[in-house]
Amino acid sequence: MIPMSHYLILSSILFSISLAGIFLNRKNIIIMLMSLELMFLSINFNFIIFGNYLNDLTGQIFVFFILTVVAAESAIGLAIIVVLYRNKQGINVEDIARLKG
């Protein structure tokens, strides 16, 4: 049987990859959204593992809540990006730097 630490290391690596994806990405906001999605999936992984390990349903129920909330969140995110695209004719990360001071 695979020990639990392996699962936790996997989810932590996924979490770090998604964080790096958000901060290193200099091109497209859509890629940021994908990284965010990956972040929440790695957290879901964590909850499932802990729930399984503790023989407790709460963790698995929490995952469903996260999935729905994140779906709503990315819907709003995409809507905001559409608004940005209309105003700017582009969604490059480097271009959204009008607000400075």
Next chain:
Amino acid sequence: MINYLYIFPEIIITSALCFIIVLDLFLPNKLKYISYYLIQLSLIFCAYYIYSHISYLTNNNSELYDTSIFSNIFKIFILLSLAMIFYYTSVFLKYFNIFRTEYFLITLFGLLGMMIMISSQNMLLLYLGIELLSLSLYSVIAFNKNSLFSSEAAVKYYILGAISSGFLLFGISLIYGLTGSLNFNEIFIHIASFNITNGIDNVQVIGLLFALIFILISLSFKFGAAPFHMWIPDVYHGSIITTTLLLSTIPKIAVFVILIKLLTNVFSGLFLFWADMVIILSILSILIGNIVAISQTNIKRMLAYSTIANIGFILLGLSVGSIIGYKAAMFYTLTYVVTTIAAFGLLSQLICRNKPIENISDLSGLNSTSPFTAFLLMFILLSYIGIPPFIGFHAKLFIIQSLVETNNIPLGIFAVLMTVVGSYYYLRVIKVIYFDEAKNVLASTSKLYITGIYVLGLILLGLLPDVLGQLSQYSISNFFNT
């Protein structure tokens, strides 16, 4: 059996929301103000309901949803502040012809999220409340959809807000794995059972520390404390001024309640660790807030940095780790919110060349065009600085007093010194108002009666600091007895 009467305040808000959304569809544009008044009515009624049923609500001993006096006082405060904010918002939106009822309705969803946050006794509920709040804030910031600044601010807030919820969830998942529970009380009991005095050689304690750090980072994002403050100036600058007013006031109260609940209750066993983190956060916030604000020319950015500095003071009160400190922090939070509503509310009513106020120089010579407005603005700024007869003085005094009483004298001296630095940029605005030549004709979008009465109330609060003092004393001591 679940008794739904305990969540009746939330039910009032939800049903008002559903009713007004449908009603608004059938109202012609001329009659949209009806739904605005209905929203105001539901806010006031909800606050009155909580006030009149407070003894009934406090009987609730649910493990999931806490309706103690502590959270009810904050709920009433949030409801009344939101009513005030909605007044300013409606005046502003009507003047610029962008009045949409959806703005208020989406904000009501945020209000619901804040009420759930304040009452949550469970990590799942806390997460859902925070998400409901942030989702509605994302859309409220992007409300002015023809403005590039507005949509840019919304994108920035969206990305950073989503990262911070990710951090919160990661922390919660670690806590769930280590304690096997999501309930605040059970987590508290688990943490107390770990032997932390032996140092951090225990794997479980290291895991808990990780969880604590993740959750603290996420909450400082929402609160706007210093290393995680990057979004505050941009978002405040980009969104319309009444959205800035909304963002800078009531979400801070809700996050403050969560911080008090988590740090002093759930994580009280880890006080040795979180006290240092909170001190670092507060020192950085006060430094960055006060020093960067000096170089700002945009008034919204300046007030954004002043928000960061004020958050630092609140965290300073939390880091003391005794009831006197929490009381001072609560007093400071309430004072900050009351003053900020007055400041942004007044600024939102001023227009310069038919546009909202943007730069500090727009205000030049305000005294010669409308002395009354200049007078009100001066009072508010003096209260921010902490000049004695005003309420801000007592807030700062209580924080510094709590620091001195717990032998944190260097931190107290630091706070006093940074207050002096901070007074520079507020006084500069007063100088611009009173001594600079008038370059622009300033006008106000409406009569300033309500603002005048509000500022008068502020002065009275400053003369009678016991009102807010007793309130925070009462609610904090109630929180720690239960």
